[in-house]
Amino acid sequence: SPxxxxxxxxxxxxxxxxxxxxxxxxxxxxxERNMRFNEMEYHLPREAGPEALREVIETIEMNDVEVFFPIEFRTVAPDDIWLSPFYKRESCSIAVHRYHEEDYTPYFSLIEPIFRKHEGRPHWGKLNTLKAADFASLYPKWQDFLEVRTELDPEGRFLNPYLRDVFGVEA
Structure with a gap:
């Protein structure tokens, strides 16, 4: 019980x-990480952080999710990198984890909508379910980035199936 x-x-x-x-x-x-795990981390506007964290905890408790990893919460200063989750906004990061042998999908699918509701941008190296249209709505310079990407790699040689999905590029 909670x-x-x-x-x-x-x-x-x-x-x-x-x-x-x-x-x-x-x-x-x-x-040093001695235990393997799957992680989902989103970066939200700093002012949304406390409320989003409360919602995450309430959701865990309402659904009686067994959570043994700590929920990480930190604040981050803005930057000017086009695809940075901290692009031009004071941010906070919230991360949830699941032991690598457990199915993370039920837990993460409960939490990700909370992050999305608060305009969260996912960590690029961690789990999320977003697609190109989602990223376009979250990153103000998304279209500019895609134009540069197309100019530098017009034939898509540096794309794999995952990146094609993320960038909305047809095979």
Whole structure:
């Protein structure tokens, strides 16, 4: 039950102090991973973060989802990279995980609509179900990027089936 999980987590982690680190990302986010898992991470407008996190927790509890990995939450400054999830907006990142031998689909399919509702942009290297039209609505410079991509690779030699799907390029 959610109450039992909270009690157990409090017993295990209750004495830990919150951790705050400020440094370059390669120094603060790189950790050794001894356990394999699947992950879905979205980057939302910073102001939407607390409400989205509340909705994620409520959804987990309402659906009695067994969650043993922590939910990651962090804030990120904006940048000016066209396909960056942080393009020109203060953001927060929320990530959920599932042990690699478990089917992540039921859990992630409950959580992804929350991220989408709050204009979340997915992490490019993690799981999501978005297609070209979805990305076009999330990234202001999407069309500009596609034009440059077509100019540099007109025959699609650098595309695989996944990227064709993401960029909306016919085979």
């Amino acid at each position: 109450a039992t999980r909270r009690w157990l987590i409090q017993k295990i982690l209750g004495g830990m102090e919150p951790e705050t680190r400020v440094d370059y990302s390669h120094k603060t986010l790189s950790t």
